[in-house]
Amino acid sequence: MSFAAIAVALALLLSACGNDLPQKTAPPSSSPTPTLECPSPEPTATVTVTMGAAPERSPSPSVPEPCPTATATVRVALHHSGDTCTTIxxxxxxxDPALLCFRNEKGKALWLTAAQVRKAQAAITAAKAEASRKKAEAEETARKNAAAEETARQKAAEEELNKAAEEAQQPTQQKPNYLVPQAPKNDPAPVQQAPSASYYPNCAAARAAGAAPIYAGQPGYRAGLDRDGDGIACE
Known part of the structure; x- marks a missing residue:
């Protein structure tokens, strides 16, 4: 049996077995051009049969199960210690610990724990005591200042009264009398008497007799003894 007959028989056998795969036949190759070195070969028949199993379908990918995760409950607090609050x-x-809306020593309403509330109450008590102490000190200072001012006022009034009393006891000061020069006044001339027998040759004699001075009209007066003519001799 020739090779071509064997190939045909094999092809029929495969068809009878129900092979549904398409058969691929290689395209006939063109015969090379004959040359002196390579004479034309004898004609031959080539049959190529591709055998293979039916294609298998890949299984659909399965969705992996999720890994188990740990869960925890987290509580979010709406208020924390030190936050401002509204209603005391x-x-x-x-x-934990619980919070209480409390007004601290500065007057702010805050959420505080029990320990913080006790601390704030102590601070409030201390602040009130300090305010009371300062108020008492201020009142005492004001009282002392008022007493000092009253004492000073009374002292000033007393000094004023003493000064007035001393001025009242002192004699009234008189104004000084200034001497005003006045024109000399002559004593009134004595009443002229009748001349007597007394005669003084000079003033020395009149003085020796104790008659000087001799006024005009008296015994012994004469113009010779009155040099200035003022009516008085032997001045």
């Missing part, structure tokens, strides 16, 4: 006396029990 409100309590917040969602946290």
């Amino acid at each position: 006396g409100d309590k917040y029990l969602a946290v």
